[in-house]
Amino acid sequence: MKRCIFLLLIFFATSVQAAYIRINQLGYLPAGIKVAVWGSLTDATLQSFELLDSASGKVVFKAAAGKAFGSYGPFKQSYRLDFSSFKTPGTYQLRTGNISSPYFRIARNVYQGSADFCLRYLRQQRCGFNPFLKDSCHTFDGYTLYGPMPDSTHINAIGGWHDASDYLQYSTTSANTAYHLLAAYRDFPKVFGDQHDANGLPGKNSTADVLDEARWGLDWLLRMHPQDDWLFNQIADDRDHKGMRIPGLDPFYGRGFERPVYFCSGEPQVQGVKYNKMNKSTGVASTAGKFSSAFSLAYSLFQKNDPVYASQLLKRANTAYSLGVKKPGVQQTASVLSPYIYAEDNWTDDMELAAAQLFAVTKKQAFLKEGQAYAAKETVTPWLGKDTASHYQWYPFINIGHYELAKHSKGTAKQQLVQYYRTGVERVWEKAKENAFYRGVPFIWCSNNLTTSFAIQCYWYQQLSGDASFAALAQANFDWLFGCNPWGTSMVYGLPANGDTPVDPHSAFTHLKNYPIDGGLVDGPVYGTIYNSLIGIRLADPDEYAAFQSSLVVYHDDYGDYSTNEPTMDGTASLIYLLALKENEGN
Missing domain, CATH: 1.50.10.10 (Glycosyltransferase)
Structure with missing residues (x-):
């Protein structure tokens, strides 16, 4: 049931949004480089972005979007949103117009454990x-x-x-x-x-x-x-x-x-x-x-x-x-x-x-x-x-x-x-x-x-x-x-705990017993040409990332895809x- 609800939510999310802000879900170090990527499924452009405090909802940082990088994978337009100069620890969200990122932390201990x-x-x-x-x-x-x-x-x-x-x-x-x-x-x-x-x-x-x-x-x-x-x-x-x-x-x-x-x-x-x-x-x-x-x-x-x-x-x-x-x-x-x-x-x-x-x-x-x-x-x-x-x-x-x-x-x-x-x-x-x-x-x-x-x-x-x-x-x-x-997902099972991470890897532990395989790094995305040429691949469920697949590269959170999710x-x-x-x- 959990996976069905998850798939349904992803379907509606990907069917209505035209742009997405991709972040490091683990978070960022205060003194470190902090960049998110804005990608649009249309040819829209971007002028600026804002950083909002999660508790107050107030804008704490604003900057120009900078250079347009053009198309990549599923996105027709993309920008790097650099907020490295903001160093105050806390929990935040990036926003551009009516598009918001997931919440994330800036702290010295974001990678602890x-x-x-x-x-x-x-x-x-x-x-x-x-x-x-x-x-x-x-x-x-x-x-x-x-x-x-x-x-x-x-x-x-x-x-x-x-x-x-x-x-x-x-x-x-x-x-x-x-x-x-x-x-x-x-x-x-x-x-x-x-x-x-x-x-x-x-x-x-x-x-x-x-x-x-x-x-x-x-x-x-x-x-x-x-x-x-x-x-x-x-x-x-x-x-x-x-x-x-x-x-x-x-x-x-x-x-x-x-x-x-x-x-x-x-x-x-x-x-x-x-x-x-x-x-x-x-x-x-x-x-x-x-x-x-x-x-x-x-x-x-x-x-x-x-x-x-x-x-x-x-x-x-x-x-x-x-x-x-x-x-x-x-x-x-x-x-x-x-x-x-x-x-x-x-x-x-x-x-x-x-x-x-x-x-x-x-x-x-x-x-x-x-x-x-x-x-x-x-x-x-x-x-x-x-x-x-x-x-x-x-x-x-x-x-x-x-x-x-x-x-x-x-x-x-x-x-x-x-x-x-x-x-x-x-x-x-x-x-x-x-x-x-x-x-x-x-x-x-x-x-x-x-x-x-x-x-x-x-x-x-x-x-x-x-x-x-x-x-x-x-x-x-x-x-x-x-x-x-492009998919907005962590490639590590269960990390971070409340993030978008693999739930259906190519593993008998999860597929047969629903055992968590905490900490496993999956193979990762492959060229579309490689995926289409491999022997024995068959997706078992509807692709929750279908909107973000492209002829360039694909990734599937599906146990049937041993090339990207093992x-x-x-x-x-x-x-x-x-x-x-x-x-x-x-x-």
């Missing part, structure tokens, strides 16, 4: 023991494929996280998830609390929940790299997609309830049997580098309180790095039923980050030199400034190694790394500055993940250089995720870093 909130999604995605369900799943994993051992050899690969509200598990996304959680704690420890134990159940354990979560992933990654020359890339494959279900027993793989564990062979593996394809794997460094950097960073954070565990992490950081050196290239994922995989094409960025982290903990100059050599091989992440890319082609979505190397570099070496970042940001800015949303990130699969990562790169560039030229661009990407977009663990982990950064900025 948001990073911890998103950890709820990762706890819910745990494999092995799942604290949300208070039950265990996938305890038979798994049997090996493509390895030096006989196929179907059993190894213990229990644990980790389910990847994207389905139940596949990938080493690359898991290592990237663990890395972002660890980096968030390292850089902003004061924003995280301790309300859960190591198993994810309520109860303090004198360890920040974000570290508990990272360790859950690290323990699994250690099982996926159990000895010096063994490295595994994924558990299960797209046979997992045979139907929505709560995690448990998956008899889809021909060996009872065991699931396949794919070895990092460095050679092509299956990519859709009926398509007669093999993936384009050329080596193992893309996976090995991610393992190594996560383990090294974890070593630095755990060595004081758990030196035995930390020693194990450092050992595996070194062995993973060695595997990457011996077998340069990419290890793409495998699929059986469909052609869709994580088609990663770059690996030097992963080895650069691994070398940077190993230098940070060992101070061995060889690692610094090797990291700098890797950095020169991919100076700018290739998707930056482009209109399209294959799914996870350039992953992670920014070059984290540049930031970590720059912190340990001086003079020309540091300036060069900072310039790499600036060049990438400038390429996106050249596209973004032409539209009111400052949108320069391509609408490919997981565009929200790219948006989050790009915002982080903008902030890292500013931190390293002291140059705030792109601060408005960074803020616009952050605002986009929480409602300053939450992902690695995107959520990146967002946890970004939210921690913003909360720390408020502090």
Whole structure:
């Protein structure tokens, strides 16, 4: 009934309004950049706007609308409404004529607790023991494929996280998830609390929940790299997609309830049997580098309180790095039923980050030199400034190694790394500055993940250089995720609590059981051309955002749309870093 009423209200709202004011529903920092976007479904123009106090209804700020940016997506005309100079905390509403925005807050604590909130999604995605369900799943994993051992050899690969509200598990996304959680704690420890134990159940354990979560992933990654020359890339494959279900027993793989564990062979593996394809794997460094950097960073954070565990992490950081050196290239994922995989094409960025982290903990100059050599091989992440890319082609979505190397570099070496970042940001800015949303990130699969990562790169560039030229661009990407977009919706389930957020994501938890998947960042909008070409998409309900869809880009809050409304663990982990950064900025 709630969803029916919601759809009805949205229908009437979109059927009568000609213009809309899109805001960041989480709110704005008093000293921060504060911009909303006005968009009209007609060719109307705008002269000025007002800011109203919610309690008194009085106008407290008024300004000219400024430049007309023209059409974008569903809007025929658009403006950026900049009220950054207004700094008084409170609750407000923007107004232009008879069009008003939702209420929002200006306060130093508008982002407080948001990073911890998103950890709820990762706890819910745990494999092995799942604290949300208070039950265990996938305890038979798994049997090996493509390895030096006989196929179907059993190894213990229990644990980790389910990847994207389905139940596949990938080493690359898991290592990237663990890395972002660890980096968030390292850089902003004061924003995280301790309300859960190591198993994810309520109860303090004198360890920040974000570290508990990272360790859950690290323990699994250690099982996926159990000895010096063994490295595994994924558990299960797209046979997992045979139907929505709560995690448990998956008899889809021909060996009872065991699931396949794919070895990092460095050679092509299956990519859709009926398509007669093999993936384009050329080596193992893309996976090995991610393992190594996560383990090294974890070593630095755990060595004081758990030196035995930390020693194990450092050992595996070194062995993973060695595997990457011996077998340069990419290890793409495998699929059986469909052609869709994580088609990663770059690996030097992963080895650069691994070398940077190993230098940070060992101070061995060889690692610094090797990291700098890797950095020169991919100076700018290739998707930056482009209109399209294959799914996870350039992953992670920014070059984290540049930031970590720059912190340990001086003079020309540091300036060069900072310039790499600036060049990438400038390429996106050249596209973004032409539209009111400052949108320069391509609408490919997981565009929200790219948006989050790009915002982080903008902030890292500013931190390293002291140059705030792109601060408005960074803020616009952050605002986009929480409602300053054509649909006026947050892209995070349940955040903010009383806002317009996803209610019908592509998730068995919500679809079958109405369980909330609090904190999950959904994939995000895609080009209309991508949406219309995908296999098996079918909307289950009328589209409440129909008025805001366009040939350029679409987003659907519908469980049938796996391309725009499926939450992902690695995107959520990146967002946890970004939210921690913003909360720390408020502090």
